[in-house]
Amino acid sequence: MNEHTDLAVDAEVLARHDRPGPRYTSYPPANVWDEAFPEARYRQALAEAAERREPLSLYTHIPFCHGRCAYCGCNVIVNRKPGAEDRYLDYVERELALLAEFVGHRPVAQLHWGGGTPTFLTVERLERLHGMIGARFGFTEDAEQALEVDPRVTTREQARVLRALGFNRVSLGVQDFDPAVQKAIGRNQTEEQTRRLMEWLREDGFNGINIDLVYGLPKQNLEAWDRTLATIAELRPERLAVYSYAHLPSKLHNQRRIAEEELPPRETKYELFALARRRLLEAGYRAIGMDHFAAPGDELTEAMDAGRLRRNFMGYTVQPGADMLGVGASAIGDIQGVYAQNAKKLSTYYQPLDEGRFPVHCGHALSADDAMRRWVIHELMCNFGVDHAAFEARFGQPFGEAFAREDPALKELEAADFIERGPDRLAVKPLGRVFIRNVAMTFDAYLGRAVSEKAYSRTV
Numbered sequence: 001m002n003e004h005t006d007l008a009v010d011a012e013v014l015a016r017h018d019r020p021g022p023r024y025t026s027y028p029p030a031n032v033w034d035e036a037f038p039e040a041r042y043r044q045a046l047a048e049a050a051e052r053r054e055p056l057s058l059y060t061h062i063p064f065c066h067g068r069c070a071y072c073g074c075n076v077i078v079n080r081k082p083g084a085e086d087r088y089l090d091y092v093e094r095e096l097a098l099l100a101e102f103v104g105h106r107p108v109a110q111l112h113w114g115g116g117t118p119t120f121l122t123v124e125r126l127e128r129l130h131g132m133i134g135a136r137f138g139f140t141e142d143a144e145q146a147l148e149v150d151p152r153v154t155t156r157e158q159a160r161v162l163r164a165l166g167f168n169r170v171s172l173g174v175q176d177f178d179p180a181v182q183k184a185i186g187r188n189q190t191e192e193q194t195r196r197l198m199e200w201l202r203e204d205g206f207n208g209i210n211i212d213l214v215y216g217l218p219k220q221n222l223e224a225w226d227r228t229l230a231t232i233a234e235l236r237p238e239r240l241a242v243y244s245y246a247h248l249p250s251k252l253h254n255q256r257r258i259a260e261e262e263l264p265p266r267e268t269k270y271e272l273f274a275l276a277r278r279r280l281l282e283a284g285y286r287a288i289g290m291d292h293f294a295a296p297g298d299e300l301t302e303a304m305d306a307g308r309l310r311r312n313f314m315g316y317t318v319q320p321g322a323d324m325l326g327v328g329a330s331a332i333g334d335i336q337g338v339y340a341q342n343a344k345k346l347s348t349y350y351q352p353l354d355e356g357r358f359p360v361h362c363g364h365a366l367s368a369d370d371a372m373r374r375w376v377i378h379e380l381m382c383n384f385g386v387d388h389a390a391f392e393a394r395f396g397q398p399f400g401e402a403f404a405r406e407d408p409a410l411k412e413l414e415a416a417d418f419i420e421r422g423p424d425r426l427a428v429k430p431l432g433r434v435f436i437r438n439v440a441m442t443f444d445a446y447l448g449r450a451v452s453e454k455a456y457s458r459t460v
């Protein structure tokens with residue numbers, strides 16, 4: 001099986017490997033972090049980070065949306081109070097000032113605004129937020145500045161202003177063009193809205209447009225999905241992310257609006273992904289990591305070919321800064337192995353900032369064992385293999401010795417044709433790439449712990 005052949009998988013294999021599991025945008029995953037994580041530990045990590053002069057990554061969360069989509073898994077506030085955005089920006093400004101006090105004036109190499117809906121903010125507020133970040137940290141000359149835009153609400157003027165501010169990458173939420181699916185997920189977005197926004201973005205000179213699609217949504221079927229994929233191939237974004245819908249109604253109340261009997265069965269869900277993969281490869285895209293696709297010549301493709309692909313909370317990336325600051329409600333920072341997530345509600349995000357403290361809600365400081373496993377999982381997710389010499393050079397012990405306990409599970413993965421093990425390298429085979437989360441789970445020391453499996457999405 002190579003990149004261009006069909007990924008046919010029989011029902012028995014699917015059933016055996018369709019388990020709840022993390023997406024590994026961090027290791028360990030956020031839902032095993034310590035809810036009593038001391039804010040002082042985060043301060044200490046930030047203070048140590050001041051010694052490093054390298055550029056930063058900075059994620060800003062803008063939680064506001066006009067309504068809550070039924071499938072949404074993000075931290076969202078449906079805002080109806082006038083002035084709420086200005087108050088929020090006031091607190092973001094406080095948090096930025098506090099962060100700058102600790103890490104100093106290190107420039108941002110990678111900026112990402114997510115949400116919620118960043119373009120919920122008016123042009124003036126977008127300018128204010130960007131100005132606040134620029135004033136505290138500044139940007140490197142070739143900084144990647146990206147944000148998520150909602151084609152239903154983004155205006156011509158917003159697109160122009162964002163480009164003028166220095167944004168060069170944009171990610172459009174589409175999910176599926178099929179009106180029946182859109183109705184079932186409570187998100188009506190015409191093809192015209194998406195086309196129009198793409199035209200504006202191209203006119204303004206954005207050179208990296210990403211479209212997000214989601215498979216496994218209610219009412220999805222292969223025929224209509226194929227039409228969505230044909231439209232996408234014609235729109236030609238530079239990148240695509242094709243995410244698996246994570247149905248977690250016990251954790252996300254809005255998902256209770258989704259009728260479970262309308263969700264595609266496991267086999268159809270897998271076929272939806274396989275069809276997307278096939279159509280995008282036929283259209284000339286390259287498959288990147290677990291669920292991304294990029295046009296030839298795109299930085300992501302080049303990074304993958306050079307073994308430089310990276311993964312962080314926003315997905316696959318090419319130029320993460322040495323430290324990642326998370327700003328805003330629910331944002332996550334990663335300061336050289338110390339993770340900290342901000343409080344999710346506005347009130348609990350604001351209160352500590354009023355007292356001059358970071359609004360840390362939970363966190364985790366990596367142990368030596370965590371760091372080793374994190375590196376292996378990262379290599380698997382990004383480069384589909386682990387080089388034994390590179391592992392030993394980094395961690396001072398042979399790979400086989402460090403993971404002797406995982407040997408029986410690795411043998412099972414070999415028998416399933418997911419991986420092959422040689423003296424120099426563990427390599428993920430084409431079938432294992434589809435089940436890369438399952439392969440990574442073998443190295444996850446937290447999986448068996450008392451964490452509710454309901455907290456994870458399924459791997460298929």
Ligand code: SF4
Pocket residue numbers: 064065066067068069071072073074076115116117150173187
């Ligand atoms: S899916 Fe996007 S637009 Fe819909 S509620 Fe969630 S963040 Fe807001």
